[in-house]
Amino acid sequence: MAAGSVAGMIITLLKAIHIMALLLWTAGLLSLPLMLARHEEGEHQFRYARIRKFTHYSYTRLVTPAAVIAIAAGTPLIFLRGMFVPWLFAKLALVAMLVALHAFVGHIVLKMGEEAGEQQPPPAWPMMTGLCVLILGILILVLLKPPLDVQQLPDLLRAPVGRQLPLEEVPN
């Protein structure tokens, strides 16, 4: 089999894994704030335990592994497709924010289950809005692949400015 067609097959396979995993990741991330919001003040132990198990297992067994798989399949695609283009770096900046929101959702899941005292989840809509904006932004970038102009970026991001690190020298 020609090397080109093997590379093509690997790209197709990685893209399929990437898309399946990110569907699970984003759907799970959108569902978790809604599930968490179902906790009520003074709720019965049975109901609390059910929501707690659901959110904990979804986060640890489904949503986080899906995020790791989506990123693990997406990263080699950058090199196999030679995609060193501005829209991809903009997409990665949005993905970094999505990962930060993912960690925040995990923090709420943990807080609801393992912190002492009465806990109330934050309202779902700010998290849902942030997630929707980021996911939509990523999809627009990856599907439209807009020709972003790096010349528009501030000099600080385009050329070395010759400053020192704002840290003490690392000891040897």
Ligand code: HEM
């Ligand atoms: C670190 C995380 C990620 C990396 C490194 C990454 C990288 C990539 C690369 C290199 C491609 C191939 C682009 C092409 O062949 O045209 C791709 C495709 C794609 N990515 Fe990602 N991606 C990441 C996360 C995400 C996320 C979070 C989403 C959506 C929420 C997403 C949505 C897509 C879609 C829909 C495609 C298919 C685009 C097409 O075939 O036209 N990616 N990704």
